[in-house]
Amino acid sequence: MTETLGSVPPRRRTGDEPLHWEGAAKGRLLGFWGWAYSGLAGNTLRGALAEYIVALALEAADGTRVDWDSVDIRLPGGPLVEVKSAAYLQEWSQSEPSGISFSIAPAGGWDATTGEVDAARLRRADVYVFCLLHHRDKRTLDPLDLAQWTFYVLPTHVLDRYRPDQRTVTLSSLLSLAPVRTGFPGLRGAVLEAARPDGVGRTPETQGAEAVGAGG
Template sequence: MPSDSTAPANWHTPAELVPLEGREAFRGADAGTVLDFWRYAMPDLRTNTTRGLLAEFLVHRAVGAVARNTEWEAFDVLTPDGTRVEVKTSAYLQVWGQRRLSEIRFSRLRGRTWSPEAGEASEQSYNADIYVFALHAARTHADYDPLDIGQWGFYVASRALVEAAGHASLGLASVRRLCGGPVAYEELAGRIATCARSLLLTGETAEASTADT
């Protein structure tokens, strides 16, 4: 985003974010606190949207990321060393009734970048250095515990591998062929770092990607 000294006269620059703690009260009416809103908005960590955010949060914590990405970024997590990580999530169980377990598929692997200055890119691309495919492996609701990190498996691949596959989405068998077996949460940061080092050795970066296959 342009700095204040270079921004156009009509450019509306948001104020610096002040993180909320939850106890702040809404003003102008008795509408409760920010914590009340959080409880309303995310009461169930199993829903597709919230489960995706949870996976991003876990990766964010694992790599020691400093701040959450803005929502228009073309990747999900920025590591302290500048590695761009995209997190894709899938699960066998949903919050609605199912005749059978869901097919595991990780979608939207490429997309159009966007910025306030340039708008949307004309072509799709692979926009992260590392892809983390996060699978929640519970197969019965009796076993499903959204607070049990051990129920997640994390598959990690470099952008070069994902781009070479040439697909906008991948099923579990394809992910396993690209990544090998999953790693547990305790090993996730190490696997991401290993993939990032391989990118440095080969000179591959997300900025080099302009594929639209």
């Protein structure tokens, strides 16, 4: 790889940066953000927003999101976190709420810095956070209201043991694995507890059906 074709690390921007032509500002980056990224209930942006919400809870939102990294959040000296999202309500007109499922497929890895690919298909995070936008009224739907989200936290080793080759998991199937259910205030503690190397995490055997009774 030549030096001119190396990685382009994203730098955090403020929104004040101009779109310019020959030194004259023609618009602002904030305007682009508002134009392109206001549809927060859509599947693509909702997923990115869920990652940001989890990063906020983990006090890891100061940097920038790295597209196509092998995990969603890397805590310095801490666990690797994968974030998945789902919602009952979509941007389009619906005859009924959507069924809830999350992607859990093992996958190959890619290093955004070196461009190198690891073809081994596995789950590379230490912890999965399943983010459910549980609100069911489109008139008051607000993905920025953290009270409209429920979070389910599960150590990756539980998925690897009970769903080793499964590509998706429904909410009911996820609940059978005894995840920790929490709102935003308890999310950081739940993730750090799930990542403890000396703990087995909550599992169907250790927690029983009563640990997973309430759905989102």
